[in-house]
Amino acid sequence: MNTHYLHQIEDILKTKKLSYQFLESFNITDFQDFRCYFILIDDSILYVISIGNADSATWQLFFQNLRSASKIHQKQKLTFIMDASQLGDIPSSSQNELEDYQLFLRESWSKVYFINENLDNTVLESFRDHNSQFAEDVETLNKPHLAIEYALNGHSDNSYENYLNSLSREELIEEAKNLKSNKLVENSEKESNQLLNILKSFKWNKEETKLFETSEKNTFSPFYEVLNSISTDYKNINQKLESLTEEFNNKLQFQVGEILHQEASLRAIFDTLDSMIWLVDSEFNLMAFNQKFRHHLESEYGITPEVGMNVLEQSDLLNKYEKTLDRIKKALKGKEENYRDFYKKDGEVVKVVDSKIFPVILNRNISGVACLTNDISESFEEKERIKSNERIIASVNKNISEAIYRTSHEKGLIFVNEAFVKMFGFDSKEELYQHAKLNSLYENPNDRERLGKFLIKVKEVTNVEVKFRKKNGDIFTGLLSSMVSEDEDGTKYFDGAIRDVTAIKSAQEKLQNQNSELKKLNTELDSFVYSASHDLKAPLSSVKGLINLAKNETSREKLADYLDLVDKSINKLDNFIKDIVDLSRNARQEVQSELIDFNEILTDTLDNYHYLENYDKIKKHIKIEDDIPFYSDKRRLKVIFNNLISNAIRYFNPYSDNPFVKINVKTDSKRAVIKIADNGLGIQSQYLEKIFEMFFRASNNSKGTGIGLYIVKETIQKIKGQINVESELEKGTIFTVIIPNLKS
Template sequence: MTMLEHAEIGVWQDIFTSIIEDADSNILLLDEDFRIINLNSGFYWIFIETYGIELKKGTSILESMQRVHATLTHTWRDRCMVALSGTAIKVEDVFEIDGRNYYWEIHFKSSSRPDGSQIISVFSRDITVRKAYQKKIIENEANLRSILNTIEDSIWLINTDFELIDFNREFFKKYKQAYGVKLLRGENILGLIPDDLPELRELWRNRYESGLKGRPGKYYDSYQIEKDNRIFEIKTYPIVENGIVTGLTMYSRDITNQTRTEDLLKKQNEELIRINSELDRFVYSASHDLRAPLMSVKGLINMIKLDPEKQNTDQYLALIEKSVNKLDHFISDIIHYSRNARMDIMPKQIDFNELLQESIDSLRYMEGADTVKSIRNIVQQAPFCSDYSRLLMVFNNIISNAVQYRDTRKEDSYLKIDILVDEKRAILRFSDNGIGIPEEYVDKIFKMFFRANADSKGSGLGLYIVKGVLEKLEGSVSVQSKVGEGTTFSFEIPNLCA
């Protein structure tokens, strides 16, 4: 070898030494007998500070290790042998320096020299900071996951290919309840929608595409969850990175209870408006109807006083009694109306024969009651439970109407009462042959204070109370009538025994 060639080799060795010294990694070169060919200062000082081993060129690294750390020696021998077999490996080691752990990533790789011998190159770098960041990221991800899983709303994220990036526990549970499908990250979210729901898949495709174009969305859907129809408010938010939409975040909130509460409040508000309107009418009509008989009594008393011979006193007293009875009947209707509105339902077992007889007995002294024949047909196939006092109100009103509005031109006035009871309900039908109701008034008779004409004898509250009672009992009432032939009231009342 010429002097020039020796000079060139020296130059290249200097360049190589300069390179490995300036490298960010710690570098060690070994021959196939594990002797140190070269190393930079980083590798030298790491072994000095960690193990107290001074590495020198030309010495066996394994022999140097053996003197102070037998376990480390076996570990490095195994790693070097793997590298010599042609398989590059990467490992992570933990070193403790001054009571603090340092993490190192170490690469072992072999390469061949021109003469056929092999060199083992070992590169290591400090990844302590990276490991700390990774640990922090993992901790933050765990904290975020914990937060997501404690949120009652469903949350899921997709990328621009509709692939499911992530989701929380609530979305996983709700989706499985709705479709029996187990969600998997990386799956196409549209492909997870059952095949028998193509319209739903197309609906969500449009929503996702709209969101991925950068447009937030807000939707309301109804889904069947465990046989319960649930209502959800769904919001979509684009994920934007450097001005580009890279995905979509969805939030779904169950607003079923809120919606039901709002509907209930709306219904209650409408009911309150209706009640206030009826109350205004009630106050106006009641004050007029209460005052009329009192003024009549007052006028009759003045006439008695002014009649010097008192010859017509009995007649006046009869008129006074009639006004007082009318007033008493009106007040009784008001009490029944109030009782039905404010009292809870108090179900008990009903004997319809007993109930009917009590109603007829209470009305026996009513004018004309003895001229109306009652025809009963009661078939009770099962025990029946309902509110006794409310049913009595219904019977009293219907029977008294049959008496008051009987056709006096007929010799055989009657009221036919048919009652059929089974386990689910009671069907009652009251049919009379009275004067009947004009067709134009049939759909108005259940309104408060409605009177078909000025000669009507009642307070105008009776049938209004009947309808209110039936609504309270969750029953129904219908009426059929023809002038001159009679009227039939039909009731259906649920059985509360079950």
């Protein structure tokens, strides 16, 4: 589009030093192929430039804006310059606007100049030739310079002279060529008249047209040859046209047949639809309907519908269809709606009907209304049942404690309930669905694939015990019940439920442990009652016998010996009672953690055994490394040290030249390692596994109660420790005790 031309006009106005402004409100610039600019010059001339190709819409808009622009000065008429030199095409219908424009030209403008330098379109030319009034009102020029000059100074010799003076050298040469061309046109007017006479004598009679006979001497022989060529070409074209017409008629007949066939097919579909379909025009006359609608009217109202029948004239329909008629009125206003109607009997819904009523639009006008009606009672009831079941299932899923799921190998986790999310320690279902590695939900990641293969083989399992892993890594025991199904595409789905039985499992294990412990206690109790009765009875019988002897004894030395033996029996009985008390306390009291001072405990323990025979003969080597604070149960540690150290002293080797007891203690942040070694009598290897049993004595010469090492083992187990023994007969024994630091 030559918008550069607009700048050329501006250059002319600037050269002439004229004031001008673009009337933006009238400019037409919104079309791709057409532009129009309105320029007001010296507040007295309206210069309008049209560029591009105009169609009916743009041409009407042009005339509308031009009428408005003519009224910008109410008191004086403007001079109008229409520059159409850049206008390519205007619609043929524009002749109607030009005829209306004649009166407008005379009434609105003081003078009109029309620039039509390069316009090929013949509409304006032909209109000018056939309307003499147009020639009087409009002066046609071929240059914008000249039109502006005439508009400013009028059409006179001086104005034309001023126009020539304003031209450059190149423009003067171009103007001279145009004048020469006009002269040539005048000289050829005579020859043109002769050509017109030839054309008038030429008679066109389609394919019967006779050709001219010419000679080479005739001035117009070339023209005759052209006419003869046109006539011959026409005959050929006419024959081809007849052939094309016949072919077109054949195709048209075939297409009409196809359309009729398609219409019959559509009609058959229309009639077999489950919906009632009917169309009315704006006057409520039936335009079309299907068999479902016909059957409905005939069975319900005894009316046989026909195309053209007015619905409003059917009194039996008006009462029943009142609501529908109101909806049709809305649709006639362009509103499309969907409706659902519930019909009740005795308070219960017996029928549900869905309707869609919408306008039928042809050529942008509403020509009628279409109504589609469907009885959905059965499907509605089914959907309501499904919704009810879904609500029940949703309630069960929400409140059940079992984790319910659906998975497949291809799609991963498809569904879980809230209990599943909670059981595995996730924050939401979405987080769980995005958890890519489902095998990580098992303690053993291979269990998922193993169970999947097993399920495919057996189809269903119930209460299979599986170890699962929570999001935070905690392990729990679940009872898995699952079944496998397959869809039509061959995709296998695994549906199942998991019940967390960790607490039950723990309770069962605890019960089993308690049962084992009870059996053990019963066994030990039987043994204890038997042994205790003997160990309690023996010293008492001994004391009783010594008392009887003392009653008849008169010797002081003998009495002193009897009293010494009584004291030993009482000490033995006292030690036995202490052991029983320690055993009872260990079983009943909870572990108490406190900071341990091993030096204090060992000092107190050794002080307790000063009275023992041979105490002073045994060397005590003590090494304590407890720089790391150590926490444990102080009372239980005393029991452990008392029993182990007392045994080392009681069973020293009297034949050893250097009897000793070595006590080493070393602590760290996690544990304490205690070693008590002696070079005493030692223990035979076959008895090493039995020395921790209740009332076990390795020989008849045992001096203890028989429950000391049993108490040591029970006490160490209570604080989660362990004890080991190494011994060789007549060489010595090493007890190694490892107990945890309760601070860690």
